[in-house]
Amino acid sequence: MASKPILHYVNGRGRMESIRWLLAVAGVEFEEKFFETREQLQKLKETVLLFQQVPMVEIDGMKLVQTRAILHYIAEKYNLLGKDMKERAHIIMYSEGTMDLMELIMIYPFLKGEESKQRLVEIANKAKGRYFPAFENILKAHGQNFLVGNQLSMADVQLFEAILMVEEKVPDALTGFPLLQAFKTRISNIPTVKTFLAPGSKRKPMPDAKYVEDIIKIFF
Template sequence: MPTGTIVYFPVRGRCEAMRMLLADQGQSWKEEVVTKETWMQEQLKASCLYGQLAKFQDGDLSLYQSNAILRHLGHSLGLYGKDPREVALVDVVNDGAEDLRCKYGSLIYTNYEAGKEDYLKALPGHLKPFETLLSQNKVGQAFIVGDQISFADYNLLGLLLIHQVLAPSCLDAFPLLSAYVARLSARPKLKAFLAPPEHINLPINGNGKQ
């Protein structure tokens, strides 16, 4: 039985982490693709709690906000740390990833041409905390927290992958992060999800910029 239904636009966007999580955990799910034309008709938008997508339908439970959906999947599938300390650290990582995602989104959707150079100059400072967190956990040879993958790993991995599209050399100065991306991307089920042309050709963002 499918784990749930992702309701979202035909882009990777904020649903990429949940798709990677579900695929890597061997879960099936449905996709309800929302076209621009459908969204502009306003009925669906009006039905959404905050007037925006993503939406995740899990039985009779309708969830909004991508990070809330990730936390729900984390709880449901045992991907939220093994004790209170790890839970807290997973939240630290995920909140840090959200901060960077918001900066990235602002660049992509509001200031791409004028702001890209400054964004890339500041990017190493935004990546360094994640390199530090990795170095503090099994010398960077495991996951971002503990010895089991968490929902924050998928969120961070997705964020790092799209930054490698924006700036292919952005991880060159961060050997632990670079190895982390390679290691997680090589997980068999995740690799199988990322490899098909239909995934590679799926736009990263809704405006075509990347």
């Protein structure tokens, strides 16, 4: 029996959360090894981290780093990367768009004062003015339940994650986007998604002041 993937990261969302989401939605159980100090991270850098960066995932005898490489491997392994090259190109394109949006939100907890207020406005404007209209139009154009090939893919998982992240900051973000509202409901009813959303799962909570303090202590 193959061993479970092992995820090496801090005990928080960051760049690992999309990896957790993809594994969870694929129905893959995984283990986590958290580092809590700068010294523990340094030891990883000196021994196993190819570019001295996390996240790192041990899977299928490999120690993979770089978030996108990890996501693409998992997506291909568990049939979440489309049926052919054209579908794969669209899935990756849509995923890259949602990652751009999510990265805006990842930085938000570390900002203060006016910079924090400006970032919140930017998140709302880009979600409602750029990304959500694009995905609403994609769903409208083909009239299917999923973004690509009418089957669940990495693009759907990441868009769902992005919607939840935006709504934590902008609760009315999906107002005016009926197809995305239906998409959110549809994805949330997938059994593995329900499980990951339920209390007690390995999904990490919204970053708080303690998370920010820990990240600064470990990385900076």
